[in-house]
Amino acid sequence: MNICVTLPDWVDAVARPGTVCATDEEKMAIAVALARENMSRGGGPFGAVVFHRPSGRLVSGGVNLVLQSGLSSFHAEITTLSAAQTRLGRYDLSADGGHELVTSSEPCAMCLGAVLWSGVKRVVCGACCDAARAIGFDEGPVFPESWAYLRRAGIEVVEGVLCEEAEAVLKRYKEQGGVVYNA
Numbered sequence: 001m002n003i004c005v006t007l008p009d010w011v012d013a014v015a016r017p018g019t020v021c022a023t024d025e026e027k028m029a030i031a032v033a034l035a036r037e038n039m040s041r042g043g044g045p046f047g048a049v050v051f052h053r054p055s056g057r058l059v060s061g062g063v064n065l066v067l068q069s070g071l072s073s074f075h076a077e078i079t080t081l082s083a084a085q086t087r088l089g090r091y092d093l094s095a096d097g098g099h100e101l102v103t104s105s106e107p108c109a110m111c112l113g114a115v116l117w118s119g120v121k122r123v124v125c126g127a128c129c130d131a132a133r134a135i136g137f138d139e140g141p142v143f144p145e146s147w148a149y150l151r152r153a154g155i156e157v158v159e160g161v162l163c164e165e166a167e168a169v170l171k172r173y174k175e176q177g178g179v180v181y182n183a
C-alpha cells in the first residue's frame with residue numbers, strides 16, 4: 001500500500017523555488033498568498049514556506065492538503081517541511097547553514113512537534129492561533145511551555161508577521177462557509 005500525497009503544481013508557481021527574499025514580511029507574503037490560493041481552490045486556508053537561512057533562498061512552499069487528500073495530518077507545515085526535505089534529499093533541515101519555516105498561521109500541537117523533528121532553527125508565524133480558533137479550528141494541546149520547549153531547543157520564534165493579512169484569509173474562509181475539518 002502506498003500513502004500518496006501530491007503537492008499541486010500551482011504551489012511552485014506561487015512560491016517559486018530559488019526566489020530570494022530579504023525580509024520576514026516578503027517571506028510571509030508568499031505563505032499568505034499560498035493560503036489564499038489554496039482556499040480559492042477548495043482547500044484549507046493555510047500555507048507555509050521553507051527558506052534557506054543564510055541565502056534567503058526559497059526551497060519549497062506547501063499548503064494544507066487535508067481536504068484534497070482525505071488525510072488529517074497534512075497541515076501546511078507538514079506538507080511544506082516534507083516538500084523541502086524531499087527536494088533537498090534529507091530529513092534534517094539544520095544542515096547547510098540551516099533553514100526556517102514561515103507559516104501563515106501559528107502551528108498546532110502536531111505541527112509544533114514536526115517543527116522540532118525537522119531541524120529548522122527559526123519559525124516565523126502570521127496569524128495567531130486564537131485567530132484559527134476563532135473560526136473553529138482546534139489547535140490542540142499547545143501551551144506556553146510548548147513554545148518554551150522549542151526555544152530551549154535553539155529554535156527562534158517570530159510571531160505576528162503580516163498578521164492582519166494572514167487573519168483576513170481565515171476570516172474569509174469562515175465567511176464563505178469553508179469546512180472546519182478538525183473541530
Ligand SMILES: [Zn+2]
Binds near residue numbers: 077112
Ligand atoms: Zn498543524
